[in-house]
Amino acid sequence: MLNSESVSGRMSFGRVIKSAALSVMLCASLLAANQAAVFAQSAEAPMPPAPKPDPRAAVVPPEEPILNLLDREPEPLFSDTLVPYAPAHSGMTGVSEGLDQGALYLMAKVSQDSPPLDDGLVWRIYSETTTADGRLQLVATSEGGDAEFRLDPGAYLIHTAYGYAQSTNRIVIGKEVMSKMVTLNAGGIKFGASLKDGEELKGRPVSFSIYGREFDERGERDLIASNIKPGSIVRLAADTYHVVSRYGDVNAVVRADIQVLPGKLTEATIFHKAADITLKLVNERGGEAIANTTWSVLSPGGDVVVEAIGAFPDFVLAAGEYEALARNNGRTYLHTFEVVPGHDREVEVVTSVSELASEQAQN
Template identity: 80%
Template sequence: MLSAVLSMGLAPATLAQTSDVPPAPAEKPDPNAPSAAPEEPIINLLDREPEPLFSDTLVPYAPARASSPGIKGGLRQGALYLMAKLTPDSPPLNEGLIWRIYSETTNADGRLQLVATSQGGDAEFRLDPGTYLIHTAYGFSQATNRIVIGKEVQSKMVTLNAGGIKFGAALKDGEDLDGRAVAFDLYGMEFNQRGERNLIASNVKPGSILRLSANTYHVVSKYGDVNAVVRADIQVLPGKLTEATIFHKAAGITLKLVNERGGEAIANTTWSVLSPGGDVVVEATGAFPDFVLAEGEYEALARNNGRTYLHTFQVEPGEDREVEVVTSISELASQQQSSINN
C-alpha cells in the first residue's frame, strides 16, 4: 500500500492584538474522522460545463502572512487550508502533492489565471473573495474542484481515489531483467480520434513507481529495440501499490560473419534479419551487431564484398548467444546437408 504520513502545515501568522485582527484559522481536518459531505461541498468539475485550458502564467497575489502588524489587507482575504488523501480511509499525504489555485476569471486568451501554487503535503492559501478552482496533482493522479472563498477561514480535504504501479520485467524462468534495456509505456484504455490510445507515461524503467488514479491501464513493455514487446492490461486499486512484472520470451543475439567456425569476425558487413515469411525484422552494419529478439526462427542475411551469405537460426528465451554465418564452401555445404537431413 502506498504510504502516507500526516504533515503539519505552516501555522498562520500571529497578528497584533487589535480590534482588526482576522478570525483565528479553523482547526485542521481530523484524518480519522469519517468522510461526510460538508455543508458547502467542493463541486467536482465533471458536474460543470468544460472550462478553458489552464494558464501557466502565475498572477501575483497577496502573501499568506502580513508583513507587519496592523496591515488591513489580510482582513479582506479568506484563508484556505487544504489536505489530500488517497482514499477516504487513508491518512493524509505529507509529500508529493502539487497544489494549483486558479481564478475562474479568464484572461484575454480565454485561459484561467493561475493564482497560487504549493508543493509538498498540506497547503495554506490567503485568497481574495471569489470563486476558484483547486487543482490537486499527485504524480499522474489529478483532481479539480471548485470552491467559493469569502472572508472566513475554510479547511478542505481532497480525496484523490489513487494508487500506484511498480514496474518489473523478467524472463520466463524468473530471471530479473532490471538493469537491462527494458522500458515501459503506459496508456489509458480509451482511444482518441486517430484510433490510438492516449499515452500517459513513456520510457519508464523497471523498479519505477507511478502514482495514478484508480483505473485500468494498458502497459507496453519493450525489451531491446526490435520486436521483444509484451502488452498487458493492469488495474490500479485506490490506496494500493500494484506490482506489475512483465515476462519476456526473448534473448540477446550477436551476429558474426566468419571465414570458418570460430574465426575472426569480418568487418564492413551489412546485415538483415528476416522473419520466416521473409519480412525484414532489423538491419545493421558492422562486425558484431547485437539485438534482443523475440522467441522464434530467423534468417540472418550477411552482405560483404559483393557476396551474400544466409544462415537460419533459432532464438530461445533467455539464451543469449553468438550466431556465426560462415563464408567457406565446405561449411555452407555442411549446413545445407544438415538442413536436408532434418
C-alpha cells in the same frame, strides 16, 4: 392656600425626581461607553483562525461540497504563467495577511480510508477569470503535503496532482477560514520484468509505457507515461490501464491490462520470451568477424525484422526462428537460426558454407 409643610414636601419630591434622572443619564453614558469599547476591541483584533482539520475525524459532507470538474464540460486550458500574488500584511502578532482575504487550508489523501499525504503533492490555484487568449490565470502554487493559501474573495479552481493522478475542483472563497480534504481516488503500479524462468532483467534495456484503454477516433490509445524503468512506482488514478513492456528496441514486446485500485500499490511483473543475439560474419567457425558488413534479420515469412551495419550487430529478439542475411564485398550470405528465451548467444554466419546458397539464389 399652601401651608409650609406641603411646600416642603413638593420641594423634596422634585429633588428625588432630579436625582433619579441624573442616575439614569449616568448609567446610559456608562453603557454606551462600554459598547463603544467592545466594538473598538472587536474591530482591532480579527477572529482567531479555525483549527486544522483532524485527519482521523469522520468525513462529513460540507453544506457546499467541492464540485468535481471531471464530471463537467472541459474548462479552458490552464495558463502556465504565475500571476503575481502578494497578500497584504497586518501589524498584529500572529496575523500575516489582511482581513480582506480568506484563508484556505488544503489536504489530500488517495482514498477515503487512507491517511493524508505528507509529500509528493502539487497544488495549483487558478482564478476563474480568463486571459485574452481564454486561459485561466494561475494565482498560487505549493508542493509537498498539505498547503495553506490566502486568497481574495471569489471563485477558484483547485488543481491537485499526485504523480499522474489528478483532480480539479471548484471552490468559492469568502473572508472566513476554510479547510478542505481532497480525495484523489488513486493508487500505484510498481513495475518489474523477468524471463519465464524467473530471472529478473536487471540492468537490461527494459522499459514500460502506460496507455489508456480506450481508442480515439484515429484508433490510437492515449499515452499517459513512457520510458518507465523496472522498479519504478507510478501513481495513477484508479482505473484499468494498457501497459506495453519492451525488451530492447526490436520485437520483444509484451502487452497487458493492469488494474489500479484506490489506495493500493499493484506490483506488475512482465515476463519476456526473448534473448540477446550478436551476429558475426566469419570465414570459418570461431574466426574473426568481418568488418563493413550490412545485416538484415528476416522473419520466416521474409519480412525485415531489423537491419544494421557493422561487425558485431547486437539485438534483443523475441523467441522464434529467423534468417540472418549478411552482405559484404558484393556477396550475400544466409543463415537460419533460432532464438531461445533467456539464451543470449553469438550467431556466426560462415562464408565458406553460405556462399554456394548465395550463388544459387542469384541464379
